[in-house]
Amino acid sequence: MSGISVQGLAKRFGSRTAVEGLSFDVRPGEVFGLLGPNGAGKTTTVRMLTGLLQPSEGEAHVWGHSVRTQGEALRRTVGLLTEQPGLYERLSARDNLRFFMKLHELDERQAWPRAQAWLERFGLGGRENEPCGSFSKGMRQKLAIVRTLVHEPQVIFLDEPTSGLDPESARTVRDAVAELAAEGRTLVLCSHNLAEVERLCTRVAVVKGRLLALAPLQELRRAGSSLEVSVEGEASRFVPALATLPFAPSSLAEGGRLRVMLADESQAPDVVACLVGAGARVRGAVPAQRPLEEVYLELIREGRAEGRGAP
Numbered sequence: 001m002s003g004i005s006v007q008g009l010a011k012r013f014g015s016r017t018a019v020e021g022l023s024f025d026v027r028p029g030e031v032f033g034l035l036g037p038n039g040a041g042k043t044t045t046v047r048m049l050t051g052l053l054q055p056s057e058g059e060a061h062v063w064g065h066s067v068r069t070q071g072e073a074l075r076r077t078v079g080l081l082t083e084q085p086g087l088y089e090r091l092s093a094r095d096n097l098r099f100f101m102k103l104h105e106l107d108e109r110q111a112w113p114r115a116q117a118w119l120e121r122f123g124l125g126g127r128e129n130e131p132c133g134s135f136s137k138g139m140r141q142k143l144a145i146v147r148t149l150v151h152e153p154q155v156i157f158l159d160e161p162t163s164g165l166d167p168e169s170a171r172t173v174r175d176a177v178a179e180l181a182a183e184g185r186t187l188v189l190c191s192h193n194l195a196e197v198e199r200l201c202t203r204v205a206v207v208k209g210r211l212l213a214l215a216p217l218q219e220l221r222r223a224g225s226s227l228e229v230s231v232e233g234e235a236s237r238f239v240p241a242l243a244t245l246p247f248a249p250s251s252l253a254e255g256g257r258l259r260v261m262l263a264d265e266s267q268a269p270d271v272v273a274c275l276v277g278a279g280a281r282v283r284g285a286v287p288a289q290r291p292l293e294e295v296y297l298e299l300i301r302e303g304r305a306e307g308r309g310a311p
C-alpha cells in the first residue's frame with residue numbers, strides 16, 4: 001500500500017515506554033500533522049517509520065515497505081528533515097548535497113539540476129560554493145530541506161520545517177509542502193507551531209506516549225464548537241432563557257453578542273429558536289470553530305488526567 005500504515009507500533013528504551021499502541025494510516029497526497037508535547041514520542045515514531053530505529057512491537061509499512069524488514073528500500077523512499085540540520089560545516093553547500101546524492105546512488109548529472117532549482121527557490125542560488133559553516137541558521141535550514149527533497153522521496157517527514165526561517169522563507173516552504181502533497185506524495189509534519197499545522201494539515205494525530213486523538217483537523221476543531229449570536233440590545237438578558245433548553249448550554253454575553261457553547265452543531269437551531277422565543281431580535285448566528293491550540297491543550301490536559309488515574 002502506498003502512503004503510511006501503522007499497526008500497534010511501540011518502542012521501549014529499557015524500562016521507559018516512549019510510544020505504545022500507535023495505529024494510523026496516512027494517504028498519498030495528504031499532509032498529516034503529528035502533534036504532542038516535548039517527550040511525547042514524535043521523534044521516536046518518525047525514527048521508526050524511517051528505518052532508523054527498530055520497533056519493540058507492532059509493524060508499519062511506508063509506501064509498501066516494512067519498517068522491520070525492508071530498511072534499504074524504505075530509506076530510498078523517504079525524506080527526513082530532522083530538528084538539527086546535520087550538515088558538514090566544512091563542506092560547501094554543493095559538496096554537502098553531492099555527498100548525499102552519492103549516499104543515495106543518484107546520477108549527479110540528473111539530480112543536480114533538481115537541487116539547483118530548489119536552491120534558487122529558497123534564495124540560496126549563487127551560494128553553493130560557500131562552506132555551510134558560514135551559513136546563517138535559516139540558510140542551513142533551507143539547505144537541509146533541499147537535501148531532504150533531492151532524491152524525490154515519496155514520503156517526506158518534516159520536523160519543524162520552518163524553524164528559524166523568516167516569514168517569506170517560511171511561506172516558500174509552506175508552498176512547497178502543499179505542492180509536494182498535490183503531486184501525490186505523503187507528508188508528515190511534526191510541529192509545535194499550531195498555526196502552521198492549521199494551515200497545512202488535513203488530518204492530525206495528537207500523541208503523548210499513545211494516541212490521544214486522530215481526526216481531520218476540521219472535525220477536531222468543530223467538536224465542542226460554539227455559536228456566535230448577535231442580537232439587538234444587551235445579550236445578557238437572554239442568558240436565563242438558554243437554561244430552559246434540555247441541554248442547558250453555557251454561554252458568555254458581551255454587549256450585543258452571545259457565545260453559546262454547543263456539544264455539536266445540531267443544537268444551533270434550538271438555540272436560535274429559544275432566543276427568538278424569549279424576544280431576542282437576532283441579527284446573525286455563526287458557528288465558530290475553536291482554535292486548534294484550544295483543542296490541543298484540552299486533549300493534553302485530559303491525557304494527563306487519565307494518565308494519573310491509570311494503575
Ligand SMILES: Nc1ncnc2c1ncn2[C@@H]1O[C@H](COP(=O)(O)OP(=O)(O)OP(=O)(O)O)[C@@H](O)[C@H]1O
Pocket residue numbers: 013016017018036037038039040041042043044045
Ligand atoms: N535513545 C533513547 N534512549 C532512551 N530514551 C529515549 C531515547 N530516545 C528517546 N527517548 C525517550 O523517549 C521519549 C520520547 O522522546 P521523543 O524524542 O520521541 O519525543 P518528542 O515527542 O520528539 O519530543 P520533542 O517535542 O521534545 O522533540 C522521551 O522520554 C525520551 O527521553
